Every structure is written in structure tokens, then in C-alpha cells.
């Protein structure tokens with residue numbers, strides 16, 4: 543099993559635990575995942591599908607939220623920042639991208655509010 547799949551299985555377990563604790567009907571829930579760095583949303587969805595197979599979380603709706611990359615600037619004072627581009631806001635030089643230790647993380651489990659369209 544790849545470390546990523548293992549990590550995703552832990553997230554699936556977390557989703558199920560959280561749903562039980564908060565009495566969330568998983569069939570109505572949406573799972574929000576944060577995706578870091580170069581890991582793609584598609585990879586994340588595929589991993590979730592694989593990791594949740596034969597569990598209560600199988601077939602859940604997934605929303606992926608992309609997090610910016612993290613950088614550290616060695617040109618000025620070692621400023622660390624997060625963002626879409628590598629330019630240091632302090633000195634304007636190109637900062638070095640920090641390698642991500644994790645590819646994705648659970649953001650939250652949200653129950654889809656069933657908003658029936660009606661005009662009052």
C-alpha cells in the first residue's frame with residue numbers, strides 16, 4: 543500500500559468517526575479536502591475513492607480546496623510565506639519552494655443543506 547493511500551485511509555476513518563460523533567448522515571455529507579503543492583485534485587479524488595471502498599464513506603461527494611505552496615526566502619531574512627508565486631514580498635527576490643511533507647489533509651465534513659427550491 544502506498545503511503546498516500548495509507549494516509550487517505552486514515553482520513554476516511556477520521557471522516558467516519560467525525561460523522562458518528564456529530565450524527566452526520568454520510569450520504570448527505572460532503573468531504574472537503576485540502577490539496578497541497580503539485581498533488582492534483584484528481585489524484586486526491588481517486589485516492590479517496592480507493593481508500594473508502596467498502597466503508598460508510600464510499601461514494602461521498604468530495605470537494606478539493608487547493609492550498610498555496612510554501613516558500614522561504616534566503617535572500618533577505620529567511621521569511622517564510624505561503625502563496626501562489628515565489629516572489630518574496632519583503633525583498634522582491636525569488637524564494638525557494640519548501641517541499642511539502644503532506645499532499646492532502648481533511649478540511650471538514652459538511653452536511654449538504656437540502657435547499658428545496660420554492661418561492662415562498
Ligand SMILES: [Zn+2]
Nearest residue numbers: 615618630633
Ligand atoms: Zn526576501
